[in-house]
Amino acid sequence: MKYLKLLLFVFLSILTDSCQVKSEEEKFKVGFSQAMTTDNWRREMNKSMKLEASMHPDIILEIKDAENHITNQVAHIEEFIKDGVDVLIVSPIQSIPITPAIEKAMAAGIPTIIIDRKIEGQNFTAYVGANNIEIGRNAAKYILSHSSGKADIIEITGQEGSSPAYERSMGFKKTLDSVPELKVRHVIKGDWEKTSIQSKLSDLLDSVKAPDYIFAHNDRMALGAWEVARSKSLEEEINIIGVDGVFGPNGGIQLVKDNILNATILYPTGGMETIKLAEDILNGENVNKNNILRTVIIDSVNVDIMQNQFNKMNQQQNDIEQQQEVIDKQIRTYNTQSDLIQLMLILLSLLLILTLWSVYLVVKLKKRKRILELNNQKIITQRNQIESFAEKLKLSNESKINFFTALSHEFKTPLTLITSSIESISDHPNKELKSISYETNLIINNSRRLLRLINELLDFRKLESGTFALKPVKTKIAPFIQSIIADFKPEALKKSIQIEFSSANEALELYIDRDMMDKVFFNILSNAFKFTPKNGSVSIFIQESKDGVNVIFKDSGIGIPKDEFQKIFDPYMQASNNKKPSSGLGLYISKQFIELHNGEIFVSSHQGTEFKISLLKGKSHLKEYEISELNTEIEQTDSYRLSESGIPTETHPTNHLDENAETVLIIEDNMDLSYILNKKLSSEFHVILSDGTNGIKMAIDNIPDVIICDLNLPDKNGFEICNELKNDLRTSHIPTIILTALDSKESRLKALKAGADNYITKPFNYEILNESLRSVLYNREKLRYYYTNKIDEVRDENFANAEQKFLKDLNSLIDNNLRNTGFSVEDLAARLKISRVQLYRKVKALLGVSISEYINSQRLNKAKNLLQDSDMNISEIAYEVGYSSPGYFSTSFKKEYGISPKELKSR
Structure with a gap:
């Protein structure tokens, strides 16, 4: 055992030495966010950076290309900050949008170097780049020195919002202002690429006199201007000046040498200087805030000299790269051999340790084996007992859940009878019923409140089982919320509570599941009115941001204790200062519905309670759902909504129907519901009733125009009846509406597969049922038109229906x-x-x-x-x-x- 400890000590010492070697080889990470690499100038910048970085073994350079997208560049900077780079280099696409990201890097303690383009303010470590104002001046001076004192000029600017474009234009115009005869007659805005200006310049040259000079903010747009001039045979008349002076086949220097451009202004990339500056920063040296690179005009006088210089520099760079590659190869060989030796030593030590350790373990394991076998037998026995108990508990819980779910569904048919009866009374105001209007409103409100609680239980069950699916619809959010607020106005008047609603954009649209968000907003408003005392206030504000919308509900009620802000969103949880009874499910369900929309809900409390709901704009965050673009008028969709009914009256159905009136067959085993439906529909339709035992026979004997069929029937259920009628030649054309208490996705899908034309859940509003009847009859009329006018055009034998x-x-x-x-x-x-x-x-x-x-x-x-x-x-x-x-x-x-x-x- 003594020798074993000694060997273990030797092994740990070797590992420690290896770790120390690795720590000594620590390198600095430099991250570069490049605006884009679509042009030779920026590729040269990247190349010079990589070359200079290769000369500094302690620097690891990582370049990320933003592809000229601001969002990409901001994301890249965020990634570099998260990775903890030692120095950050940024070539901004645009000044203003990128400034906050750079300020965040500076706040994180990361030295930041800005190259080529500037940002807003001075919150950066150092800037490297040419003086763009001086470049504009040089272009103007070139025109001054080569013109006869009078000339027309067209300026082609870079991307709007970028600092080089602004500064070059400013330096160019200020210098030309000293000579009144030299005028910039027209300015064309480009985006640094030649394709962005060619059509604009072509149209301009067709409408005005050819200019004497064209100053383009880079060589690519200058080449585009020359191509347009050549297409109009004006290339000899127009002098074109560019910026960049890149060396290479398509660079500005070659364009000057080929007499395509009259001149180009050298705009150094600064890649090599930036890496040197980063090395100085990493070494703790003081660096200048602004590092301005020299620039020069290249024309026919000095183009050969400049090209020769660049040829020599390029050759030197190639030689350096080859030498560096040889050095890197030798270093890799050395590191590989060194690692191999260390690995062999470690493995040898490990082999000795394992040999001794295995002898020790063999002895020890034999002793423990017996103990483990006994313990294992006990564990198996306990596991079997736990599994048996868990299975029983699962069956018990499932039975309870199924009981409450079935009980909730059973409530819906009596509720349908209650609400339908009361609505019948309320729809017919007359003098005899005015005296009981208060009682009828009580019945309606309490019946619908009971329904809301039942739906809350069903929503809780669906959330727990994960069967909820969004049905997003494009919705104008302000009218949608106002329709919900309208339901609380009677209560506000009753308690003298002031309601305030404000929205800066009434036309603001969001993609939401209206049923879910209706329940969310209704629940929060209900809580606000419940806990706000008389003469209080409830305020609702809609605030729009760039990416989303905040809906804020604020009341002057009793508030919520600060330490319970998050707990109130748990199921069954109530605030400790809440003395009023509630289910404790409303806020839990609301939070789940909001999160299904990829939104968030926050709560704060100060002289009342404030809920803030944050929802995203657009529909990209809802792409896994089927989205409806149909923005219909906002209407109250919840069956439990407290409506403002008038004075109830009774309307008696007429028995004098037109002989051409449609026939409705109602298959319903509940006699009360059959009676109410018959009473309501008899004024417009011939009604035939069936208790469900003879539904199919009555459909075949009478061939009605439309069928309303309940789902739970004594003989065959609604699915079976619908399926049988749709597959019978005699009745296959008859539209069928399923009427049921089931409101699940599976039930709807099963009804559609059986051939149902519509699916209405209990309790239902008669107007919805009546409109559904009209809709299916209207659709049948459209089919009738098709059959009478288009049937001869159908040639395929595999018919659709x-x-x-x-x-x-x-x-x-x-x-x-x-x-x-x-x-x-x-x-x-x-x-x-x-x-x-x-x-x-x-x-x-x-x-x-x-x-x-x-x-x-x-x-x-x-x-x-x-x-x-x-x-x-x-x-x-x-x-x-x-x-x-x-x-x-x-x-x-x-x-x-x-x-x-x-x-x-x-x-």
Whole structure:
């Protein structure tokens, strides 16, 4: 054991020495956020930085390209700050937007060097770059020295908002102001790329006299200007000056040498100088705040000299890179060999230790093995007991949850009867019922309050099981909130509470699930009014920011203790100063709904309570959901909303219906609900009632225009009835509305798969039901128009639905038997395997005409085609389409088309 400890000490010493070596090899991290690398000038900047950094082994340079996007550059700076770089270098895209990010880096203690372009203010360590004002002056001086004293000039500026563009333009114009005859006649704004100015310059040259000079803020835009001038044969008349003077095939120096540009102003990249400056900062040396690089005008006089100098510099850089590569290779070889030796020593020591340790463990493990076997047996027994208990507990909890969920659903049908009955009274104000209006309002409000609590339980259940899914809809948030506030005005008047609402932008739109956010805003307002005393105030403000919206609810109530701010969002939790009964679920559900929108909710309390809800603009944060762009009028969507009803009256349904009124079949086993629906619908529809035991039979016997079917029925459920009717040729065309207490995604999906046209949950508003009836009947009318006008255009045999197939079969049978004068409607119904009455009703429902009228129209249509396209005479055609008398055929044809067969034939 003594030797084992000694070897372990040796092993730890080796590891410590290895760690010390690694710490001695620590290097400095330098992060560079490059604006973009789309041009040779910036690529040269990157190249010179990398070359200079390679000369300093203690520096690790990381370059990130922002690709000319501000958001990318801000994100890159944030990443460098998070990584804790030792020096940050930034070439800003634009001055103002990037300033806060650089100030954040300075606040984090990271020395920051600004290169090329400037930022707002002086909160940086050092600046490296040419004097852009001096560059503008040099361009102006060049024009002054080469012009005859009078010239027209066009200036092409860089990207708006960047410091080089602003300063170059300022230096250029101030210098030209001293000579009145030299005028900048036009300014074209570019974005540093030639494509951004070519169309603008082309249009300008078409409308004005060609200028004497064009000053472009960089060589790329200058080249673009020359290409435009050449396209208009003006390249010899216009002198073009650029900026950058980059060395290389497409650089400004080569453009001057090729006589494309008259001159370019050298704009040093400063890459090498910046790395040297970073090294000085890392060494603790004092550096100058502003490090201005020298610049020079390159024209035909000195272009060869400059190119030779750059050739030599480039050759030297290549030689340095090759030498550095050789040095790096040797260093890597040395490090590899050194690491290998250390690794071998460590492994050898480890092998000795493990050998001794394994002998010790073999002895020790034999002793413990028996103990572990006994403990393992005990653990297995306990685990089996725990699993058995957990299974029982799970079944017990599931049973309780299912019980309360089923109980909640059972409440909904009686609530439907209560609210429907009271709404019937409230919808008919008359003198006899005015005396009980107060009691009816009490019944309505308390019934709907009970419904709100039930829905709260169901929402809690859905959140716990994770079955909630957003249904975002584009919504004008201010009217949406105002519609909710309107429901609290009676209570505000009652308690003398002042309501204040303000929004700077009434047209502000957000993508929200209206049902969820309705419950959130309603719950928070309900709490505000509950805990605000008489003569208090409740204020609602909408504040818009760049990326989102804050909705603030502030009241003058009792407030919330500071140490309970976060606890109040837990389920069942209430504030300690809350003496009023509540479920404790409202704020928990509200917070979950807001987080489903990727939003946040905050609470503060000072002379009352303030809730702030932050929601994001746009829809990118909701991309996993199906989003509706339909921004309909804001309406109260919650079934528990406290509406302002008038004085109740009774409206008696009329029994004098038009004979063409639609027929509604109601399949409902609750007699009270059937009675109310019958009473409400009888004024507009012929109503047929079924208790669910004979629903399918009554649908087949009567062929109604629309069916309202409950889900829970004694014989077959609503899914089965709907599925059977939709798959029966006799009833497949009838629209079906499912009426149920179930409000789950699975139930809705199952109803749609069964063929239901609409799905309404209890308790429901009669106006919604009535509008749903009108909607499905209207949709049937649109289908009828389609079938009567477009059915002949359908050629595919794989039809989309049963109605199209039925009409194709119908047309085929009629067409094949047109010559058979004895072919009757009864024969047609028999071939289709339905009764004559059912055939009549189905054709009437689909096409709006009787079957006899439809057969006759098919005969005449076939006759019309034969008259136009065949050599048959009128008599032959009459017999061909099933008329026994040519005279009767002529009379029918003229009545249908307003022209005799003979006249049509002669044409």
